[in-house]
Structure formats: structure tokens, C-alpha cells
Amino acid sequence: MLQSFQHTIDIKNLFHQKDKLLVAVSGGIDSVVLCELCQQAGYSFLIAHCNFQLRGEESERDEKFVRSLGDKYNVELLVQRFDTALYASSNKVSVQVAARELRYQWFEQLIKKDNKANYLLTAHHADDNLETEMMNFFRGTGLHGLTGIPEATDYIRRPLLVFSKEEIRAFASQHQLNYVEDSSNQSSKYTRNLFRNEIIPMIEKAYPEVKTNLQDNIERFKEIEKLYKLATGKLIDRICRTKGNEIHIPIKQLLAFNNKAIIYEIISKSGFSEKQVDEVIKLADSESGRYIQSPTSSYRIIKHRHWFIISSVQDAEAGVIVIDDKDIVAHFSNGNLEIRTIPIGKFNLKADASFACLDKSGIQFPLLLRKWKQGDYFYPLGMKKKKKLSRFLIDQKLSKTAKEKQWVIEMNKKIIWVVGMRIDERFKVKDRTREVLEIFLRPSQ
DSSP: OHHHHHHHHHHTTOOOTTSEEEEEOOSSHHHHHHHHHHHHHTOEEEEEEEEOOOSTHHHHHHHHHHHHHHHHHTOOEEEEEOOHHHHHHHHTOOHHHHHHHHHHHHHHIIIIISOOOSEEEOOOOHHHHHHHHHHHHHHOOOGGGGGOSOSEETTEEOTTTTSOHHHHHHHHHHTTOOOOOOGGGGOTTSHHHHIIIIIHHHHHHHOTTHHHHHHHHHHHHHHHHHHHHHHHHHHHHHHOEEETTEEEEEHHHHHHTOOHHHHHHHHHTTTOOGGGHHHHHHHTTSOTTOEEEOSSSSEEEEEETTEEEEEETTOTTOSEEEEOTTOSEEEETTEEEEEEEEEGGGOOOOOOTTEEEEEGGGOOSOEEEEEOOTTOEEOBTTOSSOEEHHHHHHHTTOOHHHHHTOEEEEETTEEEEETTTEEBGGGBOOTTOOEEEEEEEEEOO
């Protein structure tokens, strides 16, 4: 097993002899075997242990045992105690999710901020991999989910993935290694334990080679994914157009493929889930300015005329910015727009062009803040006929540079304000106005 361990690390280029390794150790058999293999292979490592304080005396026992491992191997030991139950309650997540978030936040700090090591090693093994593949399949996943757990992700390395639980037990027995048992592993109320303790053993009765077959499937899916990424990558490069920090996608061209996988591959990079693909398809028939928010990131997919635009909410350099009815400030490259609603009884009309004073009843959110383009037109305040924006800017004697920096606010394909210059006649404050939407341009310093 030691030879296979070293061969796997070398052939997959997981890490090198000169690297400092941080081994995540729970005290269970898997992480204990990982420590022993690192010791026998001559790697320099330190141990990190998380005490989630969820199992009373058992949690304290585990911490005490891991401290003894630090003494055994004469390596630095790092222990972090978490109030996991409080974190789960405060963040409205399950205890399992809370424990995962807490430990990986700490690990990332140790690796990336404290520079304690080059890589984090976890003791995930082949049986964990099979369970993950099955859980992903039944949960509903893309092709990537069927490739199981990767050997390397960012700073994380998993050198035991090639070994089965049976091989790990045999190694521990051969070297008379002591370890602790987590009693919660016997409870099938946790999803992974349900698969491990009940579902897979039941399937083995019908298909004794199920573990071998699942492992073979993982390898097949990995090879298929390589071809899939090659093909979809070429299509995405053909469809998507990068403009600054935004991605612009022509809707008609995207939907012509009639393929949800292409849509998913484009949007997943910005934190959108596979379940949101149908929302994107529906968005294509929505009004300009409608959008979908990522559940895990700051990104939005905005419907803008004949395009989808993927843009970050916080990105002041974005070319298209959504303004919702709850927004009080919108940041963009020319400064900030400050937005408020004023009852007509408290409203005083401003002659300053930095203010847009609009009849709130005629405004439908969301609004789009964007740079003007050729073909834009509006009805300048005081005029009954529409005017091309290009002509309006010439009449204002703007320089070429100033024209390039000009922004507008659009609503349902209508320009309601040439920012800092003129509002549209159709949206001005009238005698029957009850509320005024006031937008103030505060220029960049």
C-alpha cells in the first residue's frame, strides 16, 4: 500500500517531497492511516483537528487522541474548537453543512493566510467516492457530479482515493494502528451513512460487484467529461462574447441549439445551478430588464433586448446595471445614482440636471442603467417628437470622449433619462402625480 500511495502521488503529480502538508485528522481509521503513510513515505506534515463539540465526551476523547498522534509523529498539532450548533442555527443550515463550512474556512485560512502548508490532505477513499457518485446521481446532477471526488481541488489533495475501505483496514491492522470510532457513523439519519450502511449493502445482494462497477463508471465518466468539455468549450467560445467583466450571449443563437447542457455550462461558472436552466429559457420571453439572481454568488443574468448579459451586482465597471425598486444607490463607472421616492406634498422641483424627477406611477422596475448606443432615441423634456440620442448629444456639443462615457436609464426599451442631461417628456412630473421618483447623480471624485 505504501508503494501504491507513493506511485499515485507521483503519477498524478499531487505534491512533492519538498512540500509541507497539512493533514486533516479526525482520529478515525482513514485519517490515522493517512498520517502513517505520510510518515513512512518521508513527507513533512502537520496535523489539523476540528472539535465540533457535537458529541459531548466523545468529541473530547477524539481531540485527546489526535493530540497523542501529534506526540507520536513529533509534528505540529493545530486544534480548532467550533460552536457548530450555534453556527448552524445562526446561518439556518444543517449541522452537517455547518461543520463542513467551518472546517474548510479554517483550513483555507491555515493554507492561504497563515501559510502553514502548501497543501491540505484529506483522507477520502474509494468507498467515499462511490457513495458520492450515487448520492449525486439520485440528488440530480450534471455529468461532472458522476465523476465523483477529484484527487485535487485548489489547495486540497486526496491521495487515498485509489484505496478501498477494506485496504485501509488491512493496513491499519498490519501496522497495529490505534484509532477512534465516531458513533454517529452508525446512524443512518445522515444521508451518506444511509447509502453506506443500508443502500449499497442491499444493492450488493443483487450485484456483488457493484463497488467495482461504480468505480469503473467513475473512470468512464471522467473520460467522457474530457470529450464533453472539449466540445462544449468550442461552442461556448463561439456563442459568448466577453465585454469587460460581463458575458454577452445572443439569445436566439443560444436557444437554436435546443440544448440545456450548453446553457448550464455557460451559467454554472457564475454560480447558477442546473435547476435554473429552465428559468433562463423562460427569461428569453420576458421583458427587457428582467433578470435571474444566482443563489450562491453576486451574479445576475439580465435579459437586455436580444441578449443575455451575465454581470456582477457589485461590479461598478459593468456595462449594464439593474436597478430594483428596493435599491437606494446604484454604483457605476461615472459615479453613484442615489434613488428615493418623495410624496408630491414634500417635493421641490430641481433645475439641476444632476436630478431626474419622474412620475413614479409611470415607472416599472427593474430599470437598466447602461451606456447609450447608436439607434437609441427618446422624447427630450419639452418636446413632443422623438429624437435620436446621437443627434441630441451632437446638439449638446459633447466631445467624442464625453459621448463615449454617456449613460442612460432604460425601462421596457424606453429611455427615461439621459443621465445628467435630460429626462424623457413622457415620464415628467405632472399635475396628477402623487409620488416622485428622484434620481440624483453624484459624480465620481
